[in-house]
Amino acid sequence: MQVYAPLDELKPVGDGIWVVDGPTIRFYGVPFPTRMTVVRLADGAVWVHSPIRLSEALAEAVAALGPVAHLVAPNQIHYAYLPDWSRRFPGASVWAAPGVAERAADHDVAFPEARALDGAEPWPGEIDCLVVGGSAVHHEAVFFHRASRTLILTDLIENFEPARVPWWFAPVAWLAGIKDPDGAMPRDMRWTFRKGRAELRAAVETMIGWGPEKVIVAHGRWYERDGVAELRRAFRFVL
Template sequence: MAKFNEEWTVGPHGPLEAIDDGLLTVEGEIVMPLGRFPRRMTVARLAGGGTAIWSGIPLREPEMRQIEALGDPKFLIVPGVGHRLDLKPWKQRYPSAKIVCAPGAREAVEEVLPADGLDSFDDAEVRLEIVPGVGERELAMHVRRGGKLSLLLNDILANVQHPHGLGAHVLARLMGFGVSRPKMPWVGKRMFVEDEKALAAAFRAWAAEPDLTRIIVSHGDPITRDVQAVLEGIAAELEG
């Protein structure tokens, strides 16, 4: 079994940013030899009260109070098999929160804690989707605010253009985490993709969303420019 954090351990992280109404995001870092690799958490306020936590990262107490002011964390979303590091301390801090994951990731998630399965959140503006073509191991999340759509993707797209340290830079470049432009990491493609046509069709469907404003990825900076072109480009690479 991989090593997972047992206690609330705060690592390096930036400020908690409000990028839309009831939508917060923060970049944390995984400390590694010769560098620090970026990872990102996003928090969405739900219509019925409370919040959904996408890929939870322990933060300092001032930032945690900001999250709690938005609403009690009700759902801990594990967007893919590689994002279980801090699941246990988040569940310990918020024991009533449900653990949400894709069906194909459930076995991996339950190496840490039992999962509750998918949920509709009872919110027309916040929706989870099982990503096609990857063995039901990855989730996407759609968050609509005032006519604008934010799309959250996990390890099928990365935008790590500012890796910190030699080790992080080498890892990001070798594994294709989008050092020069947003890309699908080749390691994710090799590990997860089972049906390239189905996944390409999903990228094209997301690109066709007329209100799509930004893509928030689990590794790297949010993508806010040419978002449709980025998705279409990944689809073309999968089809080619």
């Protein structure tokens, strides 16, 4: 089932920002729809977040926006397709959250040389970057596209719509705390922040302070409006 068809097509989010929905993959047996975000920077360069499965048609559509200059692996799970994109666009800089290179090596993935997403501001005035701390294992970089007031997350919020998942997964999503319309951080991930709740709270407060109107997530329905309210709802367990 093509959950968010049409797939592999640029879908406008705002001025200079698009999402692309990709095929569903299996992660520990669970069907996960995939999604990447594409931004065209002020200088015309293209920024690609959490690249999905590469096809030549998709590569050409993204390249038509401008030179592909930045490829972003936002956490230790969302990196698998980035090497293909790096080979297709060898002039692009690769950016990786903490732990990505190590995870790739553990899975015998030849990951390209990457610049660290360590809280620096590689795209000042256009895309704010924050590495969310506090977890024992999950290190995710989040981004705020200022021009469109869009917050770009990956797995910190998941929001599975019951009508778009197999019947047996809907109750699992509810138990995990990731069922639309009350999608949030998966409960198993929350547990990894048990000793770092203050750091997580500070990160969430920073994201709220950015004042996003939209919140993009990688899995499930993303939020086209009321971004601040959705953040307060999804992270109420820590605020």
